[in-house]
Amino acid sequence: MEAAAGWRCRPGGRLDMSHGFVRHIRRNQIARDAYERAVRQARGRARGRLTPTPPRPRRPDQQVYRPRRPGGPGGDASPGSPPTTDTRGPRLFCLEYEGDDGRVTAVIVHQGDSAEEVTRRVCARSPLEPALRRALCQRVQDELSKRRGTG
Numbered sequence: 022m023e024a025a026a027g028w029r030c031r032p033g034g035r036l037d038m039s040h041g042f043v044r045h046i047r048r049n050q051i052a053r054d055a056y057e058r059a060v061r062q063a064r065g066r067a068r069g070r071l072t073p074t075p076p077r078p079r080r081p082d083q084q085v086y087r088p089r090r091p092g093g094p095g096g097d098a099s100p101g102s103p104p105t106t107d108t109r110g111p112r113l114f115c116l117e118y119e120g121d122d123g124r125v126t127a128v129i130v131h132q133g134d135s136a137e138e139v140t141r142r143v144c145a146r147s148p149l150e151p152a153l154r155r156a157l158c159q160r161v162q163d164e165l166s167k168r169r170g171t172g
Contacts, residue, residue: 067151109133113168116161130171136162 042063053169110132116139118126140158143149149157
């Protein structure tokens, strides 16, 4: 039986491999094996550290949120002053006063505080006229009586 026209056969019935197709496949396989070997070695070297490195932030310029601790630094005490033990009772509310200059003054009001004492603390941080001082004292007195349940 004769070979079909256009087919290339070698004597003995073997395929003609001179076209180079299989050579390209072998070259790709060898290159892939070399790459996998290099990756495996690099991974093995990375795991081989005996002393772990200290954890570093991934983005050192990014700020990290740290919540405030009650009574600790950044609590209700003003910065720079030593923390004081409050014998005035539990906190009732935080009074925030915004002055004409836009500066906000915040004062924590406790259950044992009087309206005059709270007004004095606000005026120590941002001075007020006598009429405004009386109006603030009256408003604080109303809030204290409302929260204490006597009003």
